[in-house]
Amino acid sequence: MTSDDVKRLAAMGEGRHLEFKNRVPRPDRIAREVIALANTDGGKVLVGVDDDGTVLGVKDAGEEFYALQTALDDRISPPVDLGFEPVRISRTREVLVVHVPASAERPHVLKPDRRPDGTRPKQRAFVRVADQSVEASREAVALMRAEGRGDAVTFTFGDAERRLLEYLDRHERITVRDYARMTKMPPWKASKALVMLARAGIVALHPREGGDDYFTAGLNGS
Numbered sequence: 001m002t003s004d005d006v007k008r009l010a011a012m013g014e015g016r017h018l019e020f021k022n023r024v025p026r027p028d029r030i031a032r033e034v035i036a037l038a039n040t041d042g043g044k045v046l047v048g049v050d051d052d053g054t055v056l057g058v059k060d061a062g063e064e065f066y067a068l069q070t071a072l073d074d075r076i077s078p079p080v081d082l083g084f085e086p087v088r089i090s091r092t093r094e095v096l097v098v099h100v101p102a103s104a105e106r107p108h109v110l111k112p113d114r115r116p117d118g119t120r121p122k123q124r125a126f127v128r129v130a131d132q133s134v135e136a137s138r139e140a141v142a143l144m145r146a147e148g149r150g151d152a153v154t155f156t157f158g159d160a161e162r163r164l165l166e167y168l169d170r171h172e173r174i175t176v177r178d179y180a181r182m183t184k185m186p187p188w189k190a191s192k193a194l195v196m197l198a199r200a201g202i203v204a205l206h207p208r209e210g211g212d213d214y215f216t217a218g219l220n221g222s
Contacts, residue, residue, distance in 0.1 A: 001097055003089045009046060010053040014131040017043030022050045024064050027071035028110060034072060034100055035108045036126040036133035038080045039144060042102035043128070048095035057093025061086040064096050077123065078105050106144040107136065127207045137213045139176065142195045143205055153200045160185075161197070165217060168203070173214040 014020055019033045024047055037043040047064050048057040058064050065084055072080070083099035109123040125136040125144070136144075155161075160183045167174055167182060174182075180190035194215055197203045204218040 001085055001087050003087060003095075006046065006049070006087050006089060006095045006097065007055055009044065010049045010055050013053055014051070016128050016130060017041060018131075019043065019045045019133070020049040020051055020053065021045060021047045022056055023047060023058055024067040024071065027075050028112070030068060030071050031075035031110055032126050032133050034080055034082070034098070035076055035110055036128045037100040038103040038108050039106050039125060039136065040102070040128040042100050044100065045098040046095055047098065048089075048093070055089055055095065057089045057095050059093060061094040061096045068096070068098065075111050077109055077111050080105075080108055104148070106148055107141050129207050129209055132209055134207065134209045135211060137207065137211045139191055139195050139198075139205060139213055140207050142191070143198055146195065146199055151199065153196060155196055155200065160193070161202070164197070164203070168215075168217045173206070173216050174203075175212060175214050179215075 009018060010020070012018060017037070019037065021030065024030055033045055037045070047068065049055050072082070080103055081101060085097040085099065086094045087097055088094050107125040109125045111123060112121045114120050125141050126133045127136045127140055163182065164174065164179065176187060176191045176194060179185070179194055180187045183190060185193065194203060198205045198215065198218065201218045203215040205213060205215055207213050
């Protein structure tokens with residue numbers, strides 16, 4: 001990658017596949033960004049580029065690399081197989097490009113700090129929504145786990161599924177809460193049913209900031 005490549009990416013602005021950092025932030029913050037990219041479609045983190053796309057560079061890419069690698073080793077489980085590429089943009093400054101693949105070992109989670117009593121808060125997964133890294137919903141995590149295991153999808157297309165597709169014809173999207181209300185299922189059961197249908201391609205899951213994900217008709221349900 002050349003300095004012109006970095007400037008071209010910076011000019012595109014942050015998005016689903018691009019995150020900018022003027023330098024390596026605190027460990028949990030940079031780990032969240034990498035986790036979200038790996039759990040979604042992959043992408044790049046450019047260290048040495050400001051939020052507005054200004055290419056600043058860093059004076060010591062080796063120091064930034066060390067801080068980044070330490071943070072990621074300590075905070076991400078399972079580890080993400082990253083690529084690191086320092087790109088010189090001037091005589092004294094470089095941008096560190098972190099290549100994040102779309103991972104086959106999803107979901108990756110953030111390992112939090114221990115509490116004062118020695119216990120740890122729950123591990124959280126993140127996904128990319130537009131230019132934000134947001135906490136993954138229960139449904140998103142369940143879908144990633146099922147896809148990672150390669151679970152077979154078997155279900156009977158019955159009245160509940162028919163009503164779901166009719167609802168999506170009229171309203172385009174549905175939440176777990178809506179589906180539970182429509183079918184009189186407990187929310188946990190409605191969640192499980194929608195994840196199974198997403199695995200089958202009948203519906204598609206759309207993460208949203210705040211965790212209120214929704215589903216639309218998928219390729220096999222349209």
